[in-house]
Amino acid sequence: MNNALPTAATLLAGVALLAASSAQADRSEWPDNFTVGTASQGGTYYVYGSGWANFIADELDISGGGEVTGGPTQNLALVHGGDVAFGLTTMGPASDAISGKSPLAPGLEMDNVCAMFPMYETPFSITALASSDIESIEDIPDGARIGFGPAASTSDTYFPAMLETLGVEFDRRNGGWSDLGGQLQDGLLDVIAFAAGIPIPAVSQLEVQTDVNIIEFTDAEVDTILENFPVAEFMIPASTYQTLEEDARAVSMWNFAIAGCDLPEDFVYEVTKVTMEQNDRMRSIHRSAATTIPENIDKNTVLPFHPGAARWYEENGYDIAEDMIK
Template structure:
């Protein structure tokens, strides 16, 4: 009986990896790297965990690289400096149209979608001691941290604040660094755009009292009409500091690949990700929406052929016209 139990366990542990074993790996790289963002943000936690999950089951080494976030990841994946990355649909569209501030005029069209990740809510955090409990309370000339330069937050949140009539001084930095500056009183507000729960916010509220600020119905309507975002509600259970759900806006994130990445490798990566949501959620809670049904949220990028093959095989229709060459 003991031998049978051992054999059963071995079969179970191999169940995830076995499909990859049947693939022709002749064009697979020995290792891979995925572009994420700064430490303290969701991209880095999600991307690092995903890379380890892929490496454990595909027989190649993998890891995450700290980058400037979605806009820079589009550039790095387009040029082939990185084979994989994480991006947000707004920066992806601007990069595809040649409007990236990192390379104006360059249409980054060698980037293909792999799978849906989660929505990025745009939310504001202040110290409770500041007395700032709403967007209207932010004083003229307040110093606001918008995340790493070129990040989704840095690209869109300043424009959103201006649209809502906020006058501010701009500060950039990693989420961890900005959280520390907020706690030390060096800045007044941090305007976060990251999957929830945001590690830097969770760490902040353990160390001090914070206010997590949402939008009024009117503010949310104004922003959704002016930017490529949709309304989103942060559940009260997300943070200790929230006593009720918080209305904000959000933008979808997708994992991306260089369109020339091996089709069989991308197929296996998508298969592992889409068929093991419990594992993805154990990496980061934001992965609750890393499910195949959300493939429809991509209305910007062409699909990688390997990704499209998995979705089409499993009943999620991606037409030939939407598949990268």
């Protein structure tokens, strides 16, 4: 009978086997696949969300992809209802959704929506053809045909009210960003009021094909908007578009990736870990992801963080108040 003590190699092998078994057990609770709610094609959400979904699918060896949606407001409803695992949203619509004020479901408090990680700020910007001679908000004529993006999107929810507050009278139009860009170029629209991460693909495409004016807010207009809406001051860097010769004054809202609060903690932990630890890869998807970093988690003061996401932040030295964790 051999009573020899196990060797160090044997012990290490045993530990590795136990770790592998534990990981397999944790992973067994994961979904077989996942979907990310994005927005319309031609907008930053679609590029960012679809690219991020493919990145996560590759890194974690799980089937997943982006889905075209109506944008932030609809994504909140889809995540809350479990129709998609993840989504992209903006803080304004998120605040409305959890307080039962979503235009898609008035009175329903969407309490199955948790924050995962910060994305970027969404500037509110205005584009017109240079041939229109519209160079400022004051230049927008009464009855102008303005495209506000998909119905119930962040742009469609907030931009019309902002322009009304500034005294603009308009004919409201909706559609995907690429479609609206085509309509502007064809003379079917006078202005597009964008709320999307920069550079906006539809604007980048437009300025290659024709001359455009990217219209900035005046100081007085910014002050008026800040007094009436949940936004912050923002400057669009001149390097964003070929058309800009200097930084353009605007306002913005923060965007966050969201998850169903009932998703397995280990699954969301791994998704958060991969995203937060590979910012170079995220920036290769869309350059707005330069701000997709853990230092910006404090920009969320609305949604509770998913426990899986919160665990990664806390393990890496980022504090989250207990009442901000689901």
